Amino acid sequence: MPEETLLPDPDEDLVARARSGDTRAFDALIVKYGERLYGLVYNMTSHKEDTHDLLQEVFAKAYRSLPSFRGRSSFYTWIYQIAVNTTLNFLKKRKRRSGVSLNELDSSVHHxxxxxxxxxxxxxxxxxxxxxxxxxxxxxxxxxxxxxxxxxxxxxxxxxxxxxxxxxxxxxxxxxxxxxxxxxxxxxxxxxxxxx
Amino acid sequence: MKPTVEQLETLLALKRHERPEEGYFDDFLREFHQRRREEELMKSGFVGRWRQLCQWFSDQGAARWAYGAGLAYAAVMISFLLTPDASQGDSSPALTPVGHEVKAAELEAVEQLEALDLRSSSQGRTGEQEF
Missing domain, CATH: 1.10.10.10 (Winged helix-like DNA-binding domain superfamily/Winged helix DNA-binding domain)
Known part of the structure; x- marks a missing residue:
């Protein structure tokens, strides 16, 4: 499927700075997308510790791959692709645990x-x-x-x-x-x- | 009774509010940078490179089998090319067993050695030479 960006990537500046070695710019990207990616990984794995480790892995992969990020898609799509692929690979490797955390109603839902x-x-x-x-x-x-x-x-x-x-x-x-x-x-x- | 799709979507939408506790991302960032530093240290060593290779393979998904097969094929071909051809062995001169008999040292030479005066008294003190 062709990847194209019709609108300018809102993260273009942060990505460019992160690529040039500005770790604070990458931190800003983590803070911006971390919460949503946490929700994604958590709802796919059903496990908080696994979610934490996977999220670390996702951002580490993104950081390492940043020099090869050409901007053919938005950073948002790209980081989501990394998160989905990393989580699916993890789930394929370990089809063992089930519903450890999701069996409990999260405290956030009460709010x-x-x-x-x-x-x-x-x-x-x-x-x-x-x-x-x-x-x-x-x-x-x-x-x-x-x-x-x-x-x-x-x-x-x-x-x-x-x-x-x-x-x-x-x-x-x-x-x-x-x-x-x-x-x-x-x-x-x-x-x-x-x-x- | 089954829930309607709308009811199901409403129930699922409640899960949007599942998020980590307050301050989670402060700790997350600290750990991220710690791991990154450790990773950079590891990269320089052999173990680091080996792990990188293993990680790369595990990230390839189904394609890793193709890469693995390719590497195995390359390894077989290299070993085949480096192994000397057995058929060439026929053209080289045939090896003949060595029929050499090892004899004991001649008595005469032993006697000559014993006749030499190697005592330290004739040499002066250890490490000194007399002219």
Whole structure:
């Protein structure tokens, strides 16, 4: 798939400085994309320690490969490609652990505006049910294939458009939509017995 | 009852709020730079280069088998070219067993050696020469 950038890369300046050896510029890129990439890797691996190690590896690879980055895609697409490939390679190597962290509801979810509004706080039963649903969703996510989990993570959780996902995965937009459709069907089927 | 796609998407969207704890990236950056320094030190040694090669291979995915096969083929070809051709051995002169008999030193030479006065008294003090 041809890689092209229609708009100027917003990270062009930081990337150029990082390439010339400015470590602070690279730190700025880590801070800018670290949180989103953390979410991506975490939702694909379901393990916090693995997420940390993989994120270190992703940025180390990016730092080493920066001299060969030609800007044919945006830095954002490029770093996402590295993160997805590194995580998929890791998952292929180690299909062992399952749902260590995702089985617990993250503390951050408690601060979600949808969860902490007055109606929810006044209804502990609803809160408890939402937690149960999240737990079941995490388990259902772990039951998906790596390819399907990747597109669900990128589209539904990270909110990345289909076209951008296609560029990250170096596949067609049709493939992305198809994978997403089948992933949704599987998740719906897995959640049907706990949905009222 | 199955959730609708919209309901599913809403539930999945809640996971956007999963993020590391406060201050995580400060520690992350410290560790990143520490690892980078260690990596640069390692790069200079043989072990570092070997690890780089292993890492490179593991990053190749399915292509590593093709690279591996290519390297194995190259190794076989090099060893084949470097090994002397067995057929050329016929043209070289045939090796004949050495029929040389080792004899004991002649008695006469031993007697001559014993006749020499090698005592230190005739040489003066150790390390000195007398003229």
């Amino acid at each position: 979600d505006p949808a969860l902490v509004d007055s109606s929810h706080l006044a209804n502990p039963e609803k809160q408890s049910r939402l937690r149960e649903l999240q737990k079941r969703l995490n388990e259902a996510m772990l039951g998906l294939s790596e390819a399907h989990r990747t597109v669900v993570t990128l589209f539904d959780i990270q909110g990345i458009p289909h076209a951008e996902i296609a560029r990250i995965l170096r596949t067609s937009e049709g493939t992305v939509r198809s994978r997403l459709h089948y992933a949704h069907l599987q998740l719906q089927a897995k959640l049907q017995d706990c949905w009222e």
